[in-house]
Amino acid sequence: xxxxxxxxxxxxxxxxxxxxxxxxxxxxxxxxxxxxxxxxxxxxxxxxxxxxxxxxxxxxxxxxxxxxxxxxxxxxxxxxxxxxxxxxxxxxxxxxxxxxxxxxxxxxxxxxxxxxxxxxxxxxxxxxxxxxxxxxxxxxxxxx
Numbered sequence: 001x002x003x004x005x006x007x008x009x010x011x012x013x014x015x016x017x018x019x020x021x022x023x024x025x026x027x028x029x030x031x032x033x034x035x036x037x038x039x040x041x042x043x044x045x046x047x048x049x050x051x052x053x054x055x056x057x058x059x060x061x062x063x064x065x066x067x068x069x070x071x072x073x074x075x076x077x078x079x080x081x082x083x084x085x086x087x088x089x090x091x092x093x094x095x096x097x098x099x100x101x102x103x104x105x106x107x108x109x110x111x112x113x114x115x116x117x118x119x120x121x122x123x124x125x126x127x128x129x130x131x132x133x134x135x136x137x138x139x140x141x142x143x144x
Contacts, residue, residue: 001018008024010028011026011027012024012025012026012028012034038081038083042086043071045086045088045115045119046069046070046088048108048114049090049108049109050067050069052104052107052108052113053067053090054067056107057101057104060104062097062100064093064094065093065094065133066092066093067090067093068090068091069091071087071088072089073086074086082122084123085123085125086125086126087125087126088125088126089128090129090130091132092130092131093133095133096131098131101129102129109125
């Protein structure tokens with residue numbers, strides 16, 4: 001896998017992937033033209049685990065109608081401003097089995113999501129699951 005980033009001036013950079021896709025990074029205070037590189041890392045984490053969870057639930061023939069993964073990160077106060085904690089919130093829609101969703105999230109976190117497994121070598125990642133189409137039932141403790 002190969003990627004590169006090219007400075008375009010005034011706090012803007014263009015990232016290119018080997019597959020030909022690009023993303024504009026904006027390191028100005030308002031990030032008006034694109035995410036910061038650290039925001040892009042969080043977006044990559046959300047995308048990676050989302051793909052896993054949807055794939056696993058589809059294989060289990062669960063009637064999933066929506067999934068939104070939100071990452072909330074805390075950063076160090078001083079440079080390097082690394083992430084010090086990441087909280088993932090999985091918002092799940094559809095009449096899916098609670099156990100199936102818990103299993104899918106756990107498999108993503110502990111086995112399949114390369115981004116999560118790589119980041120967890122440096123920062124703790126916790127998660128919660130919110131079900132939009134079912135009453136909140138008590139959940140067994142989640143493995144972290």
